[in-house]
Amino acid sequence: AQTVTQSQPEMSVQEAETVTLSCTYDTSENNYYLFWYKQPPSRQMILVIRQEAYKQQNATENRFSVNFQKAAKSFSLKISDSQLGDTAMYFCAFMIPNTGNQFYFGTGTSLTVIP
């Protein structure tokens, strides 16, 4: 079975500080893609960052970076210099290409950035 676990339902961080959201997943596949999506209140879900499982180098997108540990099946998201606009629900997910192309999502982490 394909599962994603986000063990932090809610988190908060002071503006300009750094926060790490945890995510673990389970799959027997070797080739897959990992994602973090962000959904601000009442707005559409948007892609934050993506990682190919065959790449050892951790992905980085501006203030967002991941710590990908394939053996441990861990894919945490670090947000540096947190901004008020980072307040959102964050979903961790993975996809196995060419097997339906569906996402497997976690339950989400609600992040609040405090001014």
Added chain:
Amino acid sequence: EAGVTQFPSHSVIEKGQTVTLRCDPISGHDNLYWYRRVMGKEIKFLLHFVKESKQDESGMPNNRFLAERTGGTYSTLKVQPAELEDSGVYFCASSQDRPWVPGYTFGSGTRLTVV
């Protein structure tokens, strides 16, 4: 480029009534997906269209749910009759052939409340 549009954004209906959700994908995206998030739980896959054909409907909960995509453009998801456990946020997404490269584009979701 217009994004994925979902109507309505919110719907409150009584148990036993019928509700129809609509999704307009990005023009030219052959792949259209429906997902659902029940409060506090993970976002779960419902089904996948390729153009007007159902590629995978393994996530549909039961036969009270009917999805269509006439002409391979917009899609509707009808719930008839609605039950209390159908409450949640219904997301639509669309993608090109290789969705794991840019990922999906999601809509803002329809929040359905069955009372």
